[in-house]
Amino acid sequence: MTTSQPFDYESLFAENVPVTARAANRRAKYDFAVAFPAPETLPLDELVDSLRDALAREGDELAYYPHPAGMPALREFVADKLARDRDIHVTSDDIVLTSGSGEAIGMLIQAMTNQGDVLLTEEFVYLGTLRQMRRYGADVVGIKCDDQGMIPGELDTTINRLQDEGKTIKFLYTIPAFQNPLGFTMPLERRQQILDVTQKYTLPIFEDDCYVDLRFEGEDVTSIHALAGGDGVLYTGSFSKIIAPGMRMGYLVAPEQVMQRAMSFKSPSGVNQFAALAIEEFLKRDMYSHIGDQNETLRIKRDAMLAALGENFGDSAKWSVPEGGLYIWLEMPEGVDLAAIQEQAFNEGVGYYNGTQFSPEGRGANQARLCFGHPTPEIISEGIAELARIFTKHGVMRG
Ligand SMILES: Cc1ncc(COP(=O)(O)O)c(C=O)c1O
Structure with missing residues (x-):
């Protein structure tokens, strides 16, 4: 049997089932949004x-x-x-x-x-x-x-x-x-x-x-x-x-x-x-030799990000200095809205997640998570410089 209308399931779903996006996350050229480990260390x-x-x-x-x-x-x-x-x-x-x-x-x-x-x-x-x-x-x-x-x-x-x-x-x-x-x-x-x-x-x-x-x-x-x-x-x-x-x-x-x-x-x-x-x-x-190799790679990447932040953000921002893991937390002065320009930054090539996305109360628009795990040290240096340029262009930071 053929029908011209596709089958409509709408009335059959259980109550309160949310609609969830299925698309893979979009990736920016300089991607500090994703929470991925270093691909070159995959064993x-x-x-x-x-x-x-x-x-x-x-x-x-x-x-x-x-x-x-x-x-x-x-x-x-x-x-x-x-x-x-x-x-x-x-x-x-x-x-x-x-x-x-x-x-x-x-x-x-x-x-x-x-x-x-x-x-x-x-x-x-x-x-x-x-x-x-x-x-x-x-x-x-x-x-x-x-x-x-x-x-x-x-x-x-x-x-x-x-x-x-x-x-x-x-x-x-x-x-x-x-x-x-x-x-x-x-x-x-x-x-x-x-x-x-x-x-x-x-x-x-x-x-x-x-x-x-x-x-x-x-x-x-x-x-x-x-x-x-x-x-x-x-x-x-x-x-x-x-x-x-x-x-x-x-x-x-x-x-x-x-x-x-x-x-x-x-x-x-x-x-x-x-x-x-x-x-x-x-x-x-x-296990332990792999973890050791991986952590050495992550340390180099963290250092690349810290150096790039120092060079490009100076005293316009504060950031955390983690002893491990994948993330640096960037904090701009109160009143700065990194949420408002996140999409534009993405479209201009730099991905990050602003603080409001991680906050139960939706606070933290002046903060952002930068993941250093996935990109190479060179991409990190270029990308952080680009992020500073984008922040300056959109008026959230002085050039
Ligand atoms: C704090 C924390 N817990 C749990 C997870 C889930 O990771 P997975 O399901 O891949 O083990 C993540 C992923 O990024 C995470 O950051």
Whole structure:
């Protein structure tokens, strides 16, 4: 049968399903908007070798659906890594592999959020988390930060105020290492202070540590999970930043009580076993040397961006100096509107995300995130000079 009208599905959708764009993000010539790692450090040959060897040994496994919690050997590897690197002592049963840490974040948000519940975050927060929190009806409240992270006194007063207003707060989400988008790492003392406040109110922390391995300067800081002895702290990590986002592999660490509920919001049938085989074999062989090489590349890129900012922005702006990760946070004087010219800047060849996009309250038009992970040092130098030229042309900076 043929009809002249295409089938109309409109009346069939469930209530409140948002319309989501499917197009890939547009890329500017000088792209400081994307949150991608350095493409030249992708360990492609090593992944191919690892996959070939793992398939030769365990390829028959692909005839079955994977374990619902994901490949047991990779979960064992994650448990060992967490014990060694983050002082987190859990078993592989406390770990579920997810399609990137984005899925882990979505699982927890859905398992815990009723319409109108409050979720606390840093005052600027990873867009993917913010979107998922809003999507599931949370009232997202940002806590004011300084260059060490959330300010404990601000956290305390905010929780107090929200409770007085009769609000239900479900958890505090934090990215304590190389925060996206602000770039800071919370020092030990600050972690302890934040934990003390949340423990006073019996509020769980959801620690998103997806950047923690990307340290190219300074000393590692103990995880909040370890400081709490694991009690009241949920944790997520990812292989997107130390291998590649395209692998889509992350993990959630939570006690059984939470996991039983969170699993309801996971796509069924485990995660991609093909990717898990390659990742597990690769990490066993090469993890630390690969991370070392990658971080050296990132350090060079960060330095290129810092130098270019110094040359082109001088004292017209302030910016963060991260010890790792992918981001520098640029701050122009109050009143400057980087949101208003973002599209024009993009059309003139430079991509960035302004602060309002990361702020639960829509603040931060005078701020912007600049990602140094993907472009080469040469492109970074040229692009930052171009950004200054565009800012000057559009009157947000004096030439
Ligand atoms: C803080 C943070 N958490 C989680 C993610 C999600 O990453 P993935 O799902 O690739 O692990 C990102 C991605 O940029 C991020 O910045």
